[in-house]
Amino acid sequence: IPELTKCSVLMRERSRVEEMIHAMQRAGAGSLQVISDFDMTLTRFAHNGRRVPTTHSKDSRHPISSLFNTDLLNTYYPVEIDASRSTEEKLPHMVDWWTKVHELLIQQKIRKDLLAQAVKESTVMLRDGYKEFFDHLAEQQVPLLIFSAGVGDILEEVIQQNRVFHPNTHVISNYMDFDHAGVLQAFKGQLIHTFNKREGALRRAAGLTALQGRPNVLLLGDSLGDLTMADGVSEPENVLTIGFLNDQVEQRKESYVNSFDIVLVKDETMDVPNAVLRHIISGRDRK
Numbered sequence: 001i002p003e004l005t006k007c008s009v010l011m012r013e014r015s016r017v018e019e020m021i022h023a024m025q026r027a028g029a030g031s032l033q034v035i036s037d038f039d040m041t042l043t044r045f046a047h048n049g050r051r052v053p054t055t056h057s058k059d060s061r062h063p064i065s066s067l068f069n070t071d072l073l074n075t076y077y078p079v080e081i082d083a084s085r086s087t088e089e090k091l092p093h094m095v096d097w098w099t100k101v102h103e104l105l106i107q108q109k110i111r112k113d114l115l116a117q118a119v120k121e122s123t124v125m126l127r128d129g130y131k132e133f134f135d136h137l138a139e140q141q142v143p144l145l146i147f148s149a150g151v152g153d154i155l156e157e158v159i160q161q162n163r164v165f166h167p168n169t170h171v172i173s174n175y176m177d178f179d180h181a182g183v184l185q186a187f188k189g190q191l192i193h194t195f196n197k198r199e200g201a202l203r204r205a206a207g208l209t210a211l212q213g214r215p216n217v218l219l220l221g222d223s224l225g226d227l228t229m230a231d232g233v234s235e236p237e238n239v240l241t242i243g244f245l246n247d248q249v250e251q252r253k254e255s256y257v258n259s260f261d262i263v264l265v266k267d268e269t270m271d272v273p274n275a276v277l278r279h280i281i282s283g284r285d286r287k
């Protein structure tokens with residue numbers, strides 16, 4: 001796979017990655033499921049030197065930017081990516097961050113009918129190559145689980161507007177609960193933040209029938225917390241993990257290389273996941 005030889009691609013054990021890809025290729029598309037994070041994994045981290053907004057974050061060019069206006073990002077994002085703190089240390093801060101953001105959004109009485117326009121006018125962008133990624137999985141009927149600590153309603157709108165929300169796509173995320181007048185009144189279900197995805201994986205992903213009987217997993221994420229997204233897969237055989245290292249590269253490189261099978265450093269494209277998928281799905285090695 002020529003894409004794996006790029007200098008932005010880091011691997012702790014290249015031979016293990018190759019073995020896993022071959023095993024997944026032999027098993028074919030029928031054994032495969034893809035589990036992916038959304039913000040900064042399927043969406044770009046930056047474009048033309050500027051941060052791309054997440055499903056939660058403020059987009060200054062946005063006409064109703066108060067909708068996503070959370071300066072809390074500047075306080076809590078550095079904690080989220082701090083390589084010197086453990087996950088346990090970060091947990092209470094993440095709960096605070098998400099709780100405050102959700103409260104702010106509720107106070108702002110966000111209207112359901114404004115969401116589509118808000119997304120249309122925002123600068124949120126999926127990574128280059130996103131269309132091949134979504135379309136190829138749909139054509140091959142490979143289920144795609146998007147597991148996001150962002151806002152599910154916004155996430156769905158983003159993939160809808162990019163015309164890639166296919167029937168093979170399942171989403172687990174924080175969904176808004178609107179009252180009868182279409183005004184945000186709460187968030188549904190248990191809060192999902194960056195570091196509690198394991199609970200969601202065991203509680204919710206494990207029950208999705210479309211994912212049953214598919215022991216091979218391609219997992220995509222941008223945070224160490226994303227590595228637990230496949231913990232609900234029963235009897236997994238091969239779990240190949242790809243991590244996007246977008247920020248604080250030098251501080252986090254070692255932990256990412258020790259944790260993900262493939263690490264993509266400041267790569268704003270889906271080139272590597274697409275190449276790996278083409279290879280697995282082509283089934284050229286199948287006996």
Ligand SMILES: Nc1ccn([C@@H]2O[C@H](COP(=O)(O)O)[C@@H](O)[C@H]2O)c(=O)n1
Nearest residue numbers: 037038039054056057070101148149150
């Ligand atoms: N107020 C917030 C809260 C979180 N974020 C970022 O969103 C990411 C969560 O979504 P995933 O799809 O990646 O699970 C998380 O990494 C936070 O950095 C935000 O921008 N604003």
